[in-house]
Amino acid sequence: xxxxxxxxxxxxxxxxxxxxxxxxxxxxxxxxxxxxxxxxxxxxxxxxxxxxxxxxxxxxxxxxxxxxxxxxxxxxxxxxxxxxxxxxxxxxxxxxxxxxxxxxxxxxxxxxxxxxxxxxxxxxxxxxxxxxxxxxxxxxxxxxxxxxxxxxxxxxxxxxxxxxxxxxxxxxxxxxxxxxxxxxxxxxxxxx
Amino acid sequence: xxxxxxxxxxxxxxxxxxxxxxxxxxxxxxxxxxxxxxxxxxxxxxxxxxxxxxxxxxxxxxxxxxxxxxxxxxxxxxxxxxxxxxxxxxxxxxxxxxxxxxxxxxxxxxxxxxxxxxxxxxxxxxxxxxxxxxxxxxxxxxxxxxxxxxxxxxxxxxxxxxxxxxxxxxxxxxxxxxxxxxxxxxxxxxxxxxxxxxxxxxxxxxxxxxxxxxxxxxxxxxxxxxxxxxxxxxxxxxxxxxxxxxxxxxxxxxxxxxxxxxxxxxxxxxxxxxxxxxxxxxxxxxxxxxxxxxxxxxxxxxxxxxxxxxxxxxxxxxxxxxxxxxxxxxxxxxxxxxxx
Numbered sequence: 001x002x003x004x005x006x007x008x009x010x011x012x013x014x015x016x017x018x019x020x021x022x023x024x025x026x027x028x029x030x031x032x033x034x035x036x037x038x039x040x041x042x043x044x045x046x047x048x049x050x051x052x053x054x055x056x057x058x059x060x061x062x063x064x065x066x067x068x069x070x071x072x073x074x075x076x077x078x079x080x081x082x083x084x085x086x087x088x089x090x091x092x093x094x095x096x097x098x099x100x101x102x103x104x105x106x107x108x109x110x111x112x113x114x115x116x117x118x119x120x121x122x123x124x125x126x127x128x129x130x131x132x133x134x135x136x137x138x139x140x141x142x143x144x145x146x147x148x149x150x151x152x153x154x155x156x157x158x159x160x161x162x163x164x165x166x167x168x169x170x171x172x173x174x175x176x177x178x179x180x181x182x183x184x185x186x187x188x189x190x191x192x
Numbered sequence: 193x194x195x196x197x198x199x200x201x202x203x204x205x206x207x208x209x210x211x212x213x214x215x216x217x218x219x220x221x222x223x224x225x226x227x228x229x230x231x232x233x234x235x236x237x238x239x240x241x242x243x244x245x246x247x248x249x250x251x252x253x254x255x256x257x258x259x260x261x262x263x264x265x266x267x268x269x270x271x272x273x274x275x276x277x278x279x280x281x282x283x284x285x286x287x288x289x290x291x292x293x294x295x296x297x298x299x300x301x302x303x304x305x306x307x308x309x310x311x312x313x314x315x316x317x318x319x320x321x322x323x324x325x326x327x328x329x330x331x332x333x334x335x336x337x338x339x340x341x342x343x344x345x346x347x348x349x350x351x352x353x354x355x356x357x358x359x360x361x362x363x364x365x366x367x368x369x370x371x372x373x374x375x376x377x378x379x380x381x382x383x384x385x386x387x388x389x390x391x392x393x394x395x396x397x398x399x400x401x402x403x404x405x406x407x408x409x410x411x412x413x414x415x416x417x418x419x420x421x422x423x424x425x426x427x428x429x430x431x432x433x434x435x436x437x438x439x440x441x442x443x444x445x446x447x448x449x450x451x452x453x454x455x456x457x458x459x460x461x462x463x464x465x466x467x468x469x470x471x472x473x474x475x476x477x478x479x480x481x482x483x484x485x486x487x488x489x490x491x492x493x494x495x496x497x498x499x500x501x502x503x504x505x506x507x508x509x510x511x512x513x514x515x516x517x518x519x520x521x522x523x524x525x526x527x528x529x530x531x532x
Binding site for chain 1: 268307308309312313315316317318319320322323326327330338341342345346348349352368369
């Protein structure tokens, strides 16, 4: 039973991960990422780490990828989906480098793992709420806070990059003057 | 099968029974309640008080034409209604229906999934609901649908934060994610609505937003977006979005009752001492509390106009979130001082 669940979700994770990389439509890629992350969450639960699994679904599947999807849908990448010609030389080099990196990681993983290796003991940090929180907020408090700061910097950077140029300066129309509300930035009265 | 498995299956049956009864009843009550407030009869032809109207609606939905838009993304279009129903009908698994009882020397917890992750699992499953809206809007290939789903994703993410923070404040003094322990703590002390009235307010508003109910129904604002993300849907597929909405309203009502109003607790009666009858009675009490919440949902729907989009965002980020954090600070401080 456990093996069956593992087979289903491991297969799903792999297939959807491939779809993320290979599919032309960015929205479909993002949706496949949802399946990948959800399946990984299920695998965590199977491994006896329910908290990590549920947090994976709650944080990644339920929140972060929604934001990805939100951005992808706003960017309207229809051109990308319709493009049929193969990429330029840069893309070929990038794809080659990616494949090489993947092969290297997979090789190291296989090389470092022997078939008769014992699985590491599951520590309290992975199983229970208390152990998990103690690891996160005591032992790894500083990295945790630094990541928070990093994310804040990223948010500010995104805001700066995405900010529209200053809106056109103009006088309010008579209607706006009458109702007392300007539709565009209220530069209003002191403007020439 | 262990006794807990049997208990879980019994709970599954009971909760599905409750949901599948409440959903059609709510369709009826929504229209009759609205009619009552607007001083008109509402659907009153079929059966006593028009109670059989949902049955007629079901037949209508089944026999209506199921339209597939020509330019729609077929697979995603067909998947979206299923994705709407699945989380809505699975989130209840961690809500306790009654007191924990002894059976053959074992403790039987009266919920479908007696897991340590508890309410976290509920939140995780509920957070998947947004995908059905997003996919529905995207797959329909209709600008109104797409606008609806973009609104939906922004709205649900914004309010999920406040909702989660309100829930966290309830869990803090209990030191567990398990909802049965939350109920027991309230029985031993006082219902959470008293010390955490502010948290309840945040929870309630966020719950309205999470279920896309008026005054937060911007993803389907009919006067601007035709019907938002489900504009292109018809027949039973359209109905599944409605079923999902009512089911998640019911589950969030159950969650609200459990977190703030003692769940299955009936003040003055020791249900845990009554054994299996205590569970039955407890389930009845919980259903009654859910009914009060659902009445509130309908009451608010017919009383308030819809918010504007910028107002919606301002309420979520500038209103609810600081209030939720304030509530969390108060609960954390009070717990440290030993008041809770």
